[in-house]
Amino acid sequence: MAKPPRANAVVGQSGGPTGVINASLAGVIEQVCKNDKIENLYGAIHAVQGIVKEDFIDLKKLSVSDMEGLAACSSSALGSSRDKPDEEYCRKIFDVFKKRNIRYFFYIGGNDSANTAHIVNMVAAEVGYDLRAFHIPKTIDNDLLVTDHCPGYGTAAKFVSCAVMGDDLDNRALPGIKVDVIMGRNAGFLVAATALAIQSDGDGPHLIYFPERPVTMEKFVADVESVYKKLGRCVITVSEGICDTDGVPWTKKIIKQQETDAHGNLQLSGTGALADFLAAAVRQKLKVKRVRADTFGYLQRSFVGFQSPVDVEEARDCGRQAVKFAMEEQSGSVAIKRIGNGEDYAVELFCTELRNVAEKSKTMPDGFINAEGNGVADAFIQYVKPLTGDLPRTYFLGNYPRV
Amino acid sequence: MAKPPRANAVVGQSGGPTGVINASLAGVIEQVCKNDKIENLYGAIHAVQGIVKEDFIDLKKLSVSDMEGLAACSSSALGSSRDKPDEEYCRKIFDVFKKRNIRYFFYIGGNDSANTAHIVNMVAAEVGYDLRAFHIPKTIDNDLLVTDHCPGYGTAAKFVSCAVMGDDLDNRALPGIKVDVIMGRNAGFLVAATALAIQSDGDGPHLIYFPERPVTMEKFVADVESVYKKLGRCVITVSEGICDTDGVPWTKKIIKQQETDAHGNLQLSGTGALADFLAAAVRQKLKVKRVRADTFGYLQRSFVGFQSPVDVEEARDCGRQAVKFAMEEQSGSVAIKRIGNGEDYAVELFCTELRNVAEKSKTMPDGFINAEGNGVADAFIQYVKPLTGDLPRTYFLGNYPRV
Numbered sequence: 001m002a003k004p005p006r007a008n009a010v011v012g013q014s015g016g017p018t019g020v021i022n023a024s025l026a027g028v029i030e031q032v033c034k035n036d037k038i039e040n041l042y043g044a045i046h047a048v049q050g051i052v053k054e055d056f057i058d059l060k061k062l063s064v065s066d067m068e069g070l071a072a073c074s075s076s077a078l079g080s081s082r083d084k085p086d087e088e089y090c091r092k093i094f095d096v097f098k099k100r101n102i103r104y105f106f107y108i109g110g111n112d113s114a115n116t117a118h119i120v121n122m123v124a125a126e127v128g129y130d131l132r133a134f135h136i137p138k139t140i141d142n143d144l145l146v147t148d149h150c151p152g153y154g155t156a157a158k159f160v161s162c163a164v165m166g167d168d169l170d171n172r173a174l175p176g177i178k179v180d181v182i183m184g185r186n187a188g189f190l191v192a193a194t195a196l197a198i199q200s201d202g203d204g205p206h207l208i209y210f211p212e213r214p215v216t217m218e219k220f221v222a223d224v225e226s227v228y229k230k231l232g233r234c235v236i237t238v239s240e241g242i243c244d245t246d247g248v249p250w251t252k253k254i255i256k257q258q259e260t261d262a263h264g265n266l267q268l269s270g271t272g273a274l275a276d277f278l279a280a281a282v283r284q285k286l287k288v289k290r291v292r293a294d295t296f297g298y299l300q301r302s303f304v305g306f307q308s309p310v311d312v313e314e315a316r317d318c319g320r321q322a323v324k325f326a327m328e329e330q331s332g333s334v335a336i337k338r339i340g341n342g343e344d345y346a347v348e349l350f351c352t353e354l355r356n357v358a359e360k361s362k363t364m365p366d367g368f369i370n371a372e373g374n375g376v377a378d379a380f381i382q383y384v385k386p387l388t389g390d391l392p393r394t395y396f397l398g399n400y401p402r403v
Numbered sequence: 404m405a406k407p408p409r410a411n412a413v414v415g416q417s418g419g420p421t422g423v424i425n426a427s428l429a430g431v432i433e434q435v436c437k438n439d440k441i442e443n444l445y446g447a448i449h450a451v452q453g454i455v456k457e458d459f460i461d462l463k464k465l466s467v468s469d470m471e472g473l474a475a476c477s478s479s480a481l482g483s484s485r486d487k488p489d490e491e492y493c494r495k496i497f498d499v500f501k502k503r504n505i506r507y508f509f510y511i512g513g514n515d516s517a518n519t520a521h522i523v524n525m526v527a528a529e530v531g532y533d534l535r536a537f538h539i540p541k542t543i544d545n546d547l548l549v550t551d552h553c554p555g556y557g558t559a560a561k562f563v564s565c566a567v568m569g570d571d572l573d574n575r576a577l578p579g580i581k582v583d584v585i586m587g588r589n590a591g592f593l594v595a596a597t598a599l600a601i602q603s604d605g606d607g608p609h610l611i612y613f614p615e616r617p618v619t620m621e622k623f624v625a626d627v628e629s630v631y632k633k634l635g636r637c638v639i640t641v642s643e644g645i646c647d648t649d650g651v652p653w654t655k656k657i658i659k660q661q662e663t664d665a666h667g668n669l670q671l672s673g674t675g676a677l678a679d680f681l682a683a684a685v686r687q688k689l690k691v692k693r694v695r696a697d698t699f700g701y702l703q704r705s706f707v708g709f710q711s712p713v714d715v716e717e718a719r720d721c722g723r724q725a726v727k728f729a730m731e732e733q734s735g736s737v738a739i740k741r742i743g744n745g746e747d748y749a750v751e752l753f754c755t756e757l758r759n760v761a762e763k764s765k766t767m768p769d770g771f772i773n774a775e776g777n778g779v780a781d782a783f784i785q786y787v788k789p790l791t792g793d794l795p796r797t798y799f800l801g802n803y804p805r806v
Contacts, residue, residue, distance in 0.1 A: 079799075299697065
């Protein structure tokens with residue numbers, strides 16, 4: 001390995017915003033400022049779009065107060081992009097890197113971002129240009145390979161569990177059937193996190209549905225009916241990616257006007273259609289009057305002021321660590337290894353090859369889902385609990401002794 | 404005024420849950436425990452339903468830790484009810500009061516709850532029974548008369564403004580058009596509070612629509628087009644109660660299957676239909692691809708762990724004060740008077756007659772809405788700012804100088 005060159009660096013944020021992607025950015029900034037190999041730190045506005053257009057800001061000039069402020073603020077402060085660069089696009093990126101003597105590339109995003117870093121790195125290697133490309137993971141879906149969990153997931157998990165806590169209390173106060181649709185196209189980690197809302201007997205969510213477990217409408221309605229008959233109410237959380245047993249996402253069956261992004265992904269968020277459809281089906285088949293549906297929508301990834309402290313700290317560490325790895329390695333993706341759990345929860349960061357993360361994704365392990373496919377297993381609770389930080393306690397007095 | 408009798412008390416929570424209705428309950432409990440006139444404090448499970456069924460718990464036995472816990476927890480810990488008692492129902496309530504020697508009735512709720520307290524109090528007065536009936540205000544809609552603002556509103560206002568902050572940052576990161584539908588059947592106070600998300604030039608919400616200002620679809624789309632042409636993006640907040648210029652709520656025009664509650668209210672919440680309809684209209688007319696819609700739904704009233712501290716304190720004070728007033732007056736509704744604003748924000752509580760609050764509601768004063776009817780006036784910001792407590796700062800770096 002060559003000595004790290006003295007040169008410029010660029011950092012960008014890609015994909016959907018999260019609650020802590022700015023904390024990773026802050027980690028990169030503070031570590032770069034401690035590093036004598038990196039001269040300028042360019043912030044690319046709107047990710048790869050900003051790189052090819054040379055739309056850069058000077059992140060070393062950011063005030064400490066702004067850096068700390070942005071670390072505490074959700075969303076992507078540099079702006080994002082849904083562009084999925086092919087090799088030609090990556091050659092344009094590389095041209096800018098050569099022109100500006102950029103030899104460090106830090107890219108915060110999901111598996112597509114890891115792939116972009118991977119391709120640009122290969123383009124540079126072809127011509128023997130010493131580029132050090134590092135991917136810093138983020139996603140609320142928690143679906144990246146290798147890493148134990150993704151920065152961004154803990155904060156989103158905290159949000160959805162507190163939302164469902166409140167929703168279940170609401171449903172106790174005014175009983176009925178409530179369907180909540182949660183983000184997660186292919187992986188059920190986020191909808192699974194709503195299980196953290198359960199603190200006492202009878203607490204919802206009473207049913208949880210995952211993209212990993214296809215279910216028919218008949219089974220879904222029968223499950224709801226069974227809970228409703230027992231408790232007189234039912235709170236259900238459903239992943240937006242839920243599929244019928246023929247493998248077709250329910251949303252695809254419902255929404256007439258399809259919209260896909262540049263990555264070929266069907267638009268699942270930003271519409272209440274699935275929730276309304278499920279509520280209507282339940283209302284019609286069970287003849288229950290009070291059936292409501294909510295789609296948590298973009299609040300899950302961008303709500304301001306409700307981060308998981310452990311998630312913020314880990315996200316920031318991933319940013320710092322990417323800069324440190326760039327002094328030792330040619331490329332890689334920062335990954336989290338869990339070295340203790342429960343009260344002894346602790347992690348250490350390591351570097352994995354970009355190709356191990358690029359374009360791939362994971363789903364919930366079988367051991368995290370119950371046998372019925374409509375709830376989580378205890379192993380999942382052990383997994384997720386340390387990631388949200390302490391959660392508020394809920395109170396309902398309806399179970400107190402009568403006088 | 405007769406000396407306050409030594410007797411039992413009952414407290415109930417009615418209507419939709421809020422973030423601080425349990426704080427008001429905690430205020431009643433702690434003040435009753437300091438009071439030597441009140442023997443037992445019955446908590447009515449599911450409001451008036453619980454009273455007629457004598458479904459009571461003993462709130463004096465609640466541990467301090469549970470009382471403090473519930474004060475910090477949203478929703479209605481005693482359970483709620485949508486029953487709207489008529490005179491016959493109120494006579495049944497009164498029968499239970501006589502049977503249990505209940506002479507203090509504390510009812511936390513909206514204008515319907517004030518009306519229930521009013522009717523029961525009149526029934527008692529007919530036969531010379533010394534009943535002291537007090538209404539403690541709560542609503543996220545902030546639509547009660549007399550009081551400067553309602554406990555519950557500040558917390559909901561904080562939630563929606565932080566949600567829209569995040570949503571606007573998200574929309575800066577990935578530009579497009581975003582429609583957010585906010586609760587508020589007849590009053591626009593809650594949707595107006597989303598204006599608190601605006602911290603810098605260009606911040607959204609760029610357009611706000613109120614139930615108080617009917618608007619045609621043509622005007623709505625033209626407004627959105629105008630913002631989109633200027634900024635390349637647009638975040639819009641719309642009250643669920645928005646009406647066409649013929650006075651008919653848009654939701655009524657959209658949803659085929661109508662559902663009304665016992666109060667004759669159309670179901671506006673718990674469905675994403677309005678948001679999806681508006682998004683589709685904008686997408687179709689402006690030919691913009693990235694148009695998204697979210698309906699904030701029940702999260703606005705029940706989300707756990709995100710209270711406004713000033714709202715909690717005021718809600719609790721209203722509960723305490725109801726008990727104090729009951730030692731001096733025969734009946735009334737606790738109301739808030741603002742005696743200082745801005746940095747010097749302060750309130751004092753007073754007692755108004757139940758009939759001043761019962762069944763009536765208020766809407767946004769004209770001076771709180773801009774001339775165009777699509778945003779707030781500065782007077783509203785001055786009004787709402789002290790009610791949420793400090794809000795987080797937002798960060799977007801896209802406006803920094805380029806290098």
